[in-house]
Amino acid sequence: MFKQINKYWWCQILGWSAYFVLNCFFYYALDKSVLKLSDLINLLIFITLGILSTHLFRTLINRRNWVAYSSEKQIFLFFTMVAGTAVTLYVTYNALMYFIFKYKQEDLVTSIIKGLVSAFAISFIWWMIYYIWHYIERNRSSQVDQLKLETTVKELELKTIKAQLNPHFIFNALNSIRALVDENPQRARTAITELSNILRSSMQTEKAETVSLENELNIVKDYLALEHIRFEERLNVKYEIDPDTLELQVPPMMLQTLVENAIKHGISRIIKGGSVYINSSLKGMQHVITIENTGQIVENSINGHGFGLQSTRQRLSLLFGSRASFEIRNKDEQTVEATVVMPLL
Incomplete structure (x- = not known):
């Protein structure tokens, strides 16, 4: 079962699990207690929406074949994905909290700023890791392809030389034999x-x-x-x-x-x-x-x-x-x- 899960989903699971553990740790370090049930539910909802929003935008850019873009376009795409993911995560989470759980913030402006900053930070880290991972993978794949190409070219050149050598030698040898036929x-x-x-x-x-x-x-x-x-x-x-x-x-x-x-x-x-x-x-x-x-x-x-x-x-x-x-x-x-x-x- 676990072997069927690809690297991307393993990274998603491990990354968001680490985020969950860190939140539990800091909550305990600050309040000297474990997460309350309501806070635990809110955290799990946030993580679920984080997985969905990041996966949604990843699917969109993969369909556009983003790896074929120029460096300038990829930089622009990176910040677009960060902003898009952060806003989507923030809006869906707060909408869910408000319409389903009737959760309201007393200071709306402060709440929006903190929520957006948090969402942007998480989104930036996620996409930074994603881009760096693919950059390393593309670079390694490029090196492997280059080595395969060099090996293929070398083999072709060696075969060409050997194919030329044998007729070249046979021609000279036959000339030697021809000189002996009459003599x-x-x-x-x-x-x-x-x-x-x-x-x-x-x-x-x-x-x-x-x-x-x-x-x-x-x-x-x-x-x-x-x-x-x-x-x-x-x-x-x-x-x-x-x-x-x-x-x-x-x-x-x-x-x-x-x-x-x-x-x-x-x-x-x-x-x-x-x-x-x-x-x-x-x-x-x-x-x-x-x-x-x-x-x-x-x-x-x-x-x-x-x-x-x-x-x-x-x-x-x-x-x-x-x-x-x-x-x-x-x-x-x-x-x-x-x-x-x-x-x-």
Whole structure:
């Protein structure tokens, strides 16, 4: 039964009950006695009329959708509700006292002033609490809606990036296989097998925002096996992976994208080939991944504006905000270094 009563009525019941208790307390404190039956009836009638009048005006403003009003209109509406409720409460109470109980005041002017002041004070407090409550509720609801919107946008952006990454990778991989078809059909068939392994692994992580580094390394190793068929001895790979980082979470296809960038823009442009060095380590409360490759970044693209690098920055920003960073630079005259720093989740 009590669960069916909404917050508004709970506030009405508790608020007016507190008003009743306070009146009983002050009456006892001043007169050193409990309320007389007539005074008790008058107080209960006043409280009943207070509930009815406040509820009446609340119903009116809710039907007008007052929360959609501007701040200026809401301030005007507040004082209008205070005045309307106070006058309604005062008039109905005194009319009831006069016509039913034949209750008369000796000093009419003083009685009206005191009655109106009391009604205005009670009405002001009631509406002040009501407005503050709704202001807090609207603010909290707005924050929740904003968080939901940001989460939805983030998910959509991540899905868009991943949807672009897979065709981008497949296109590059197919170009590599096409180069082997005439030269060595057997190697081309092996390359297709390697590609199917990569696609199988990537499909398993398609719906995930992050995957373990170990899973990501498996895709990278399949990709490098595919590329090694094309480059043979021109491609050397070295891994230095801290075992404690294997279970850490990273954006899916991020490491593969950076390794692909190292092959495409570094190794493939050097006649004698080069090497790729992949390092994963912990530094304090950060997970640091470093990829070094033989080559150089030309001056006008030092910040890395390729699709793969842009997607890496976007996903790190979406997942970790300012707590993550990505940098690519010329480490020396022969080596390019890409560094990803992520917080430990």
